[in-house]
Amino acid sequence: VQEKEELIEEWQPEPLVPPVPKDHPALNYNVVSGPPTHIITVNGKECVNFASFNFLGLLDNEKVKSAAQASLKKYGVGTCGPRGFYGTFDVHLELEERLAKFMRTEEAIIYSYGFATIASAIPAYSKRGDIVFVDEAACFAIQKGLQASRSNIKLFKHNDMADLERLLKEQETEDQKNPRKARVTRRFIVVEGLYMNTGDICPLPELIKLKYKYKVRIFLEESLSFGVLGEHGRGVTEHFGINIDDIDLISANMENSLASIGGFCCGRSFIIDHQRLSGQGYCFSASLPPLLAAAAIEALNIMEDNPEIFQTLRSKCERIHKALQG
Amino acid sequence: MNVGVAHSEVNPNTRVMNSRGMWLTYALGVGMLHIVLLSIPFFSVPVAWTLTNVIHNLGMYVFLHAVKGTPFETPDQGKARLLTHWEQLDYGVQCTSSRKFFTISPIILYFLASFYTKYDPTHFILNTTSLLTVLIPKLPQLHGVRIFGINKY
Numbered sequence: 001v002q003e004k005e006e007l008i009e010e011w012q013p014e015p016l017v018p019p020v021p022k023d024h025p026a027l028n029y030n031v032v033s034g035p036p037t038h039i040i041t042v043n044g045k046e047c048v049n050f051a052s053f054n055f056l057g058l059l060d061n062e063k064v065k066s067a068a069q070a071s072l073k074k075y076g077v078g079t080c081g082p083r084g085f086y087g088t089f090d091v092h093l094e095l096e097e098r099l100a101k102f103m104r105t106e107e108a109i110i111y112s113y114g115f116a117t118i119a120s121a122i123p124a125y126s127k128r129g130d131i132v133f134v135d136e137a138a139c140f141a142i143q144k145g146l147q148a149s150r151s152n153i154k155l156f157k158h159n160d161m162a163d164l165e166r167l168l169k170e171q172e173t174e175d176q177k178n179p180r181k182a183r184v185t186r187r188f189i190v191v192e193g194l195y196m197n198t199g200d201i202c203p204l205p206e207l208i209k210l211k212y213k214y215k216v217r218i219f220l221e222e223s224l225s226f227g228v229l230g231e232h233g234r235g236v237t238e239h240f241g242i243n244i245d246d247i248d249l250i251s252a253n254m255e256n257s258l259a260s261i262g263g264f265c266c267g268r269s270f271i272i273d274h275q276r277l278s279g280q281g282y283c284f285s286a287s288l289p290p291l292l293a294a295a296a297i298e299a300l301n302i303m304e305d306n307p308e309i310f311q312t313l314r315s316k317c318e319r320i321h322k323a324l325q326g
Numbered sequence: 327m328n329v330g331v332a333h334s335e336v337n338p339n340t341r342v343m344n345s346r347g348m349w350l351t352y353a354l355g356v357g358m359l360h361i362v363l364l365s366i367p368f369f370s371v372p373v374a375w376t377l378t379n380v381i382h383n384l385g386m387y388v389f390l391h392a393v394k395g396t397p398f399e400t401p402d403q404g405k406a407r408l409l410t411h412w413e414q415l416d417y418g419v420q421c422t423s424s425r426k427f428f429t430i431s432p433i434i435l436y437f438l439a440s441f442y443t444k445y446d447p448t449h450f451i452l453n454t455t456s457l458l459t460v461l462i463p464k465l466p467q468l469h470g471v472r473i474f475g476i477n478k479y
Contacts, residue, residue, distance in 0.1 A: 127404035150403040181479045184407075278399055 035060065055228055056299075056309055058259035064298045071294035079287045083276075087287040095293045098300050099264050103234055104244050108266035109275050112288040114253035115141045116281030117263025118221050121251050122190065123149035124278040125217075125271075130186040133167055133216065135159070139196040142221060146190070148280075158198060161206045164189070168214040187216040193225030193236035201229070204240045208247075217248040227257025233303050233310045257303075260296035262288045337400050339414045343424040356382055356435065372443035376452055379439040383432055383456040390428070391463040392477065408479065413469055420466040432460050 020027070034041045037060035040049040058064050071091065081087030092110055099108040111117040122145035126132055130151040134142065137158040146153050154171075156164040175182035189211065191202045204220075211218050222235040230238025235252070237244050244250075249267045254260040265272060265279075275282055303309070327333035329345045342348065359381060363374040390412040400406065406414050416422045436457045443449035462468065472478040 123403060127407065129404065129407065148403075180475075184479045280401075 053224070053256040054259060055257045055313060056259070056303070058257070058299045058302060061259070061299070061302065063302060064259060064295050067298035068291045068295040071291040075290040077291065078289050081287065082283060082285060083287045084283060089287070089290045089293070091290045091293040091297065092287060095288075095297050095300075096264070098297055100266055102300055102304065103250065103266045105250070105266040105272075106269040107272040108264050109272050109279065109282060110288055110293070111263045111265075111279070111281050112261070112285055113281065114223065114255040114261065114263040115144075116285065117253065117265060118142055118219075118223075118251045119145035119148065120279040120281035121249060121265050121275060122146060122188075122219065123280070124275050125219075125249075126151045126186060126188055129184070130188070131171060133164060133187070133189045135191055135195070135202070137192075137195050137197040137200075138190065139192060139221070139223075142190055142192070151188075158195075159200055159203060161203055161210065164207075165210060168210060168216070172214060187214075188219055189216050190219045190221065193220055193222040194228065196224060201225070201236060201239070204236055204242055208242060211246070218246075219249045219251065220247050221251050223251075223253035223256055223263070226252040227303060228310070228313060230310070232307050233257070254296050258296050258299045260288075260292045260299060262292065262296075336402050337396060337406055337414060337417075338398075339396050339406065339411055340417050343415060343428070344422075349427055352431070356431075372446060372449055375439040375442040376449045379432075379435050379453050380456045382435055383460040386428070386432065386460050387463070391460075394477065409470070410463075410477075412464060418469065420469065425464070429461065429464050432457055 030042050032040060032042055033044070036049060036052060038049050038052075038054065038057050040047055052059070054060075075089065075091075079087040079089060083092070096108045096110055099110075100106060111120065118141045122132070122142070126146075126149040128150045130149075131154060132146060132149070132151050133154050133156060134146060135158055136155050138146075154167050156167050171187070175185075189207065191204075191207060193204075194201055202220075207218060210216070220236070225236045225239070227233045227235075229236050232238060234244075235250065237247060237250070245268070247267070249265055249271055251263065251265045253263045255262070265275060277283065327335045327338060327341045327345065329342060329348075335341055356378070360374065360378040363369060363377050363381075364371070366374075369377065391410050394410050395404070395407045396414075412425075412428075415424055436453055439453050440450065443453070
């Protein structure tokens with residue numbers, strides 16, 4: 001016991017924070033002054049901003065900014081409520097209508113947080129016992145949506161249609177063994193138009209063929225490809241010339257090309273209407289602030305009036321890609 | 327939870343039979359059915375009682391032991407999709423008061439029907455088979471059991 005006391009007296013704890021020299025790099029931040037647009041002023045130096053998803057440069061656009069400021073003067077900042085409880089403003093309905101018309105689908109639904117869009121859309125349709133075929137390189141939001149859905153997840157190798165077909169065939173043989181179970185199981189494929197993790201485009205025509213061959217529904221996540229691919233910026237469906245009705249649900253982030261916040265899903269009314277009560281991020285979160293909805297509407301106006309910006313964007317991308325390859 | 331009240335119950339099917347007024351409504355409903363059957367002039371009293379018993383047991387079998395899942399979406403991503411209402415009651419806890427009530431009520435109806443049919447053999451066979459179809463699925467040993475895979479999915 002005496003030794004124990006002595007040991008306790010002798011013991012010096014290690015410092016909670018180790019001593020750090022004053023010029024440690026983590027203590028000297030790089031300070032950004034001014035708005036982070038395509039030119040960003042870091043430590044007084046003007047740099048080209050390669051660290052944002054502001055593809056069309058609409059974050060800095062004067063028309064978008066003035067539309068947002070006018071909306072701020074009219075509505076204030078927040079909506080103070082979810083869509084179901086006095087949080088639906090006319091700008092929300094207008095934005096939904098404009099998005100549906102732009103994407104040439106029947107209806108669209110707005111979420112107030114881009115991550116929550118696909119993470120709420122997947123569990124609204126896919127429940128326990130359903131099967132979802134997902135690309136390995138799916139983004140984090142899709143992974144969380146799949147986790148929330150409690151469905152059986154089958155991963156296929158990135159953009160490997162042979163692997164997906166193998167999985168679908170296996171599922172088909174299982175279904176033939178147990179047709180009654182197969183009749184109550186829903187099957188989905190979740191792919192991204194332009195993958196956030198690898199930068200590849202998904203092979204949509206083959207996916208549509210597989211969809212009709214094996215009777216699976218397709219959910220397409222177009223966060224990075226909306227406003228980038230396609231002749232008028234309508235995404236990967238326009239890029240490949242596919243009929244938009246072949247895709248069951250398109251979900252996209254408005255935080256990239258559209259320079260707003262939030263996300264939207266679009267598709268047939270029958271499908272989108274279900275999310276108005278079952279989309280957890282729609283029913284149980286406050287709705288999008290009206291100034292951001294107005295900014296998104298203005299950005300859509302610009303996209304519709306100047307369809308040549310997409311070609312400019314793509315040619316610039318190809319130029320940089322070639323230059324970087326050396 | 328009480329029906330028609332704001333509640334945070336994940337699956338209301340589990341608690342609906344414990345709600346205020348459920349048992350009384352159920353008993354009155356069976357009484358109404360019996361009065362309607364008694365009012366039809368073609369049925370004698372024994373026939374009316376046997377019909378009450380059989381129709382009640384048929385309804386109970388369909389709603390409690392045949393139909394699966396919930397008529398509404400639940401926030402638990404369809405945990406009870408393959409369970410009948412009887413299996414969902416009280417989240418699968420056996421021998422709660424609702425379960426005891428719904429086990430005893432067909433037995434009481436059976437006693438009354440046997441009495442009023444004067445223990446006639448044909449009526450006896452009908453009433454007994456009807457009672458068995460509604461009592462056997464309620465046994466705790468048969469919780470989640472699907473015989474011959476019928477009604478499994």
